[in-house]
Amino acid sequence: MTAAGDWTTPADARAELERYWSRGDILAAALQNDSLFPLSLRLRRPNVRQLSEHFDEVRRWIRELEEGSKANLGAGYVIDWEDLNLRQLGRNRVPRAIAVPTEDDALRWLGKRRQMDRFKELAARTLEIFPVLFEWISQRPRKLLDHADDWSRIVSVLEWFRDHPSSRRYLRQIDVAEVDTKFIEDHKGLLGELLDRVLAAEFLDPASVGVRNFEQRYGLTSKPSLIRFRILDARFRIHSMSDIATPPAQFAELRLPVERVFITENEVNGLAFPETPSSIVIFGLGYGLQRLAEVTWLRERDVHYWGDIDTHGFAILDQLRARLPHARSLLMDRETLLAHRRFWVTEPQRADCVPARLHELELALYDDLVGDRLGKSVRLEQERVGFGRLENALRACAT
Numbered sequence: 001m002t003a004a005g006d007w008t009t010p011a012d013a014r015a016e017l018e019r020y021w022s023r024g025d026i027l028a029a030a031l032q033n034d035s036l037f038p039l040s041l042r043l044r045r046p047n048v049r050q051l052s053e054h055f056d057e058v059r060r061w062i063r064e065l066e067e068g069s070k071a072n073l074g075a076g077y078v079i080d081w082e083d084l085n086l087r088q089l090g091r092n093r094v095p096r097a098i099a100v101p102t103e104d105d106a107l108r109w110l111g112k113r114r115q116m117d118r119f120k121e122l123a124a125r126t127l128e129i130f131p132v133l134f135e136w137i138s139q140r141p142r143k144l145l146d147h148a149d150d151w152s153r154i155v156s157v158l159e160w161f162r163d164h165p166s167s168r169r170y171l172r173q174i175d176v177a178e179v180d181t182k183f184i185e186d187h188k189g190l191l192g193e194l195l196d197r198v199l200a201a202e203f204l205d206p207a208s209v210g211v212r213n214f215e216q217r218y219g220l221t222s223k224p225s226l227i228r229f230r231i232l233d234a235r236f237r238i239h240s241m242s243d244i245a246t247p248p249a250q251f252a253e254l255r256l257p258v259e260r261v262f263i264t265e266n267e268v269n270g271l272a273f274p275e276t277p278s279s280i281v282i283f284g285l286g287y288g289l290q291r292l293a294e295v296t297w298l299r300e301r302d303v304h305y306w307g308d309i310d311t312h313g314f315a316i317l318d319q320l321r322a323r324l325p326h327a328r329s330l331l332m333d334r335e336t337l338l339a340h341r342r343f344w345v346t347e348p349q350r351a352d353c354v355p356a357r358l359h360e361l362e363l364a365l366y367d368d369l370v371g372d373r374l375g376k377s378v379r380l381e382q383e384r385v386g387f388g389r390l391e392n393a394l395r396a397c398a399t
Helices: 011-024 025-032 049-055 056-067 103-110 113-129 129-140 141-146 149-163 181-186 189-198 213-217 246-252 267-272 296-300 312-321 334-339 359-371 387-398
Strands: 039-041 078-086 090-100 227-231 243-246 260-264 281-285 302-306
Touching: 011 025, 011 039, 011 056, 011 103, 025 103, 025 113, 025 129, 025 141, 049 056, 056 090, 090 103, 103 113, 113 129, 113 141, 113 149, 129 141, 129 189, 141 149, 149 181, 149 189, 181 189, 189 213, 227 246, 227 267, 243 246, 246 296, 267 281, 302 312, 312 359, 334 359
Parallel strands: 260 281, 260 302
Antiparallel strands: 039 090, 078 090, 227 243, 227 281
16 A cells, blocks of 8 residues: 555545534533534545655645535535745645635535434424423434424324323324324334423333333323133133233132132243142243232142252242242252253343342252252253142142
8 A cells, every 4th residue: 555545535534524414412412502623634645755656646645635625516614724945845835724614614524414404403392392301402413303204293193292291091092193002102202302301201101211111101001911811620710711911900809619720931931831739820920920919818728839850940930939928939959950851941131130039049059050060951841840849749738
């Protein structure tokens, strides 16, 4: 590569200005009436030795830089010149610096005038309604511009939430012109950023964060989480039904007259759970055991938890005991694990917790799993346990 390969070209200068645009710096400066211009651009130029030894290349570089400048194109950068007196070549004029003099020069060079006008129009209209969004728009101007086609609908949704704080309606019940439910669902992330600034703190749920908790955070009613259970004794079926899913509040009111409650993670396990006297099985909750927090009658029943023999299984058991300290584990022991060695798989990622409620033998097995004393990231999934072993364990529970 010749020396000229290291010197700034018009394409380099334009690319640098493009980065200012892409970061939103030019948009933010326009919104804030900030003096970003004249904007100096980086100029890599020949040194004195190169001027002397590569003079023909230097002249071509200077000509190319002039051809790409505002003087030739009518927009873009201007060149600041200096005179150098070289021993062999005499006095020569060479570029000392380049800069884009005005916002208009930058926009015309990049072809962004229409986008800037659109941004200013949307920002002005938004700030007229929500002045509190000035800082957000200043920090994320490109985000506004990237959503320009949808922005009027975004603002309309913000107005609805402002006018209906803590409405406790379903998202489906939000009635805004030209806005459907799918639009709000698709823009929850953006709407969340804006609603956190538009709504007063008293109308935000601080415990609910992220897109998944959008409804709870902004005062809507979310789709109820259900507790699914099977009644394992035909005597206690409800209108002949044995497989039922119901909201936690309704489950809490059932107060089923059974003696035992089994909890298992795997859905198929729950569906295949054998008939057992005076028992039900709850399944499919995983880490969602908080749904059982208000079911006070569980404190008066024998509760058995059957999860995977891995760090997550014991973490969920530990979480369950925070609410139901008397809960016992089922088929989560060393004997069961060792009897199913050929079915072991690898736990992809260990639970990030330190269990505080495991019993002595459970904790010893948990420590062996964490320490890889039985093998690397050992895991026995509950559905790999022999069905006969489950039937034997249930008979022992019922006696």
